Amino acid sequence: MEKPYVIGIDIGGTNTVFGIVDARGTILYSCSIKTGKHADVNDYVGELAQGLERIIEQAGGHGKIKGIGVGAPNGNYFTGCIEFAPNLPWKGTIPLAQLISEKLNGIPVTLTNDANAAAIGEMTYGAARGMRDFIMITLGTGVGSGIVIGGNLVYGHDGFAGELGHVITRRHNGRMCGCGREGCLEAYASATGVARTAREYLEIRTDESILRNLNPDEITSKDVYDAAMKNDKLAIEIFNATGSMLGEAFADFVAFSSPEAIILFGGLAKAGDLIMKPVKESLDKNVLKVFAGKTKLLFSQLKESDAAVLGASALGWETKDF
């Protein structure tokens, strides 16, 4: 194989992590820089390119690199631009794929958002190998999604499809969501959503719970997990309620694209059976009969620390020019 490696770049609000990856999904060399350090995106790309050149040299030079994939908030696959990302220092539309490619003698660069990158990563190296229809759900600070249909990522006509964290799951008296609307799945089934549920339960209910020993304003989903692992009834109920809402939403997703699997990834997915069991019960209860028992519920098979870079790198195998 003449070009045996790809590069994955994961751009987060705090850090940008990048690495060289082989066809099996092994990260050979990796490195990171601070995303927020440069107010000018050209300075940022300059530092990034320096770091990239270093690991490219370690890997044997430009001739070994098939392509670069970038996962970034609000990344648009069609244009290669980051568009109005609230948590990044650069405003407006940033032609990032082009800027990076230019700095690296034209190595092709493809860009998409983080959840799409995770889905492609799972399809290339993880639990979705060989699948042509699946949905990746990332349960982190927010709820993201990457949808694969017929072996292709769904980008929609504008490049922004797959915002399943923002389907409305409670139409009346729904929680305020960061997107400005009410009742979004993300407001309940994210890590922050679980913490909100904990605060709500502690306020309206009177039963005992380990969680009452904590300052309500500082409770995290990790605290709820820890309490549930100690058999705290209230904490277990919080996971049951969260899983139940996810299962309801998944039943609608199945009615849409009838995927072979829905794959969970991210912080909340680490709760394992605590979240998966109620998700499965709720999906079984809510799904349309024709789909009953057909959709597998799986956890990501990518190690969380590597997944973002792996996901982005997987795009490198299918790079295109800008």
Add this chain to the structure above:
Amino acid sequence: MEKPYVIGIDIGGTNTVFGIVDARGTILYSCSIKTGKHADVNDYVGELAQGLERIIEQAGGHGKIKGIGVGAPNGNYFTGCIEFAPNLPWKGTIPLAQLISEKLNGIPVTLTNDANAAAIGEMTYGAARGMRDFIMITLGTGVGSGIVIGGNLVYGHDGFAGELGHVITRRHNGRMCGCGREGCLEAYASATGVARTAREYLEIRTDESILRNLNPDEITSKDVYDAAMKNDKLAIEIFNATGSMLGEAFADFVAFSSPEAIILFGGLAKAGDLIMKPVKESLDKNVLKVFAGKTKLLFSQLKESDAAVLGASALGWETKDF
């Protein structure tokens, strides 16, 4: 062009209509038989084949026919089978595509459900020509859908994707749906759903309405339409409420696949602005900001009497062998 025609077969609970169609979407010859006449599917296929042979002869013989497309309830594109269709006389799994093809000297036959056929028809001859991402919503006795992503119909891993009439639009105190669950879009936004809304409004409200002159049990969506066209306030509100629920659901569909257009078809779509205006207002109000104003709302451009046969026939251009 050696094989200039395709055949479309639309199988309904009462009638089976079929016709020969050219590349522009003109139905050249057509015919129909009673679906329910034959308890044995082989007898049915026998009569159907006789009718098909007649119109094939009119069109110049087998050599002119590129393929046959069939739209049928519970039709599975992958297997060519009708699977457990409640409104057809044949039980279990019927390999209809194969049965028809065998009777016609191996002309390739492709089968899918009615709503998918309508979507392909719209893409081939109608309002979705040139579009790669759109959703077809059929508002008839029920609510059906055909989803096109990247130029391809979405079948899902089992062939049954696109059941958007059965996303849950009211999670609490939802109406009983024919599928056995509660709160489905179809229970509200179908022709029968509109009639149910009329009965509910007449019962709980006290304001004047032309609809009060009718026997509530016999009110149809057409009655509500006629009343609304006479400026009946209650009837107009029924359309507003129906359109509003459709718009809410569409906002979720847009978050899923970000289509260029959502196309309305079927009986209720004939209400025109009466239904489209509240749909549009509700979609604008409910859609995630990143998609605001991006999705066109359109009516089907296929004449309703022809649409089912045209839709099925469009499949004939992309036939495969079984």
